[in-house]
Amino acid sequence: MLLRVTQVPFNTELSDFFSQYSRVIAHGRNIVNVILVDFRGTDTLGEIAVVMIAGLAILALVRIRSVKPLADNKEER
Helix, strand or coil, X not given: CHHHXXXXXXXXXXXXXXHHHHHHCCCCCCHHHHXXXXXXXXXXXXXXXXXXXXXXXXXXXXHHHHCCCHHHHHHCC
C-alpha cells in the first residue's frame, strides 16, 4: 500500500491554498501557526475543552478521595 501511494504524484492543492491565503485571510506569516490557530481554531478549541474537562474530573476525584468520612474522625478522638 505504501509503495502504491508513493508512486502517485504529490497533490499540492492544499499546500498551494495555505501558502497563498495565509497572509490574505489570516494575516499571518508563519503558515503552520496560521493553520493551527485560524483555519483549525475550532478543532483546537474543542481539544482544549476535552483536556480541561478531563483535568477537572481528575481534580474532583482527588478531592473526593482526600475527604475522610465524619464517623472516622469521631473515633480518632
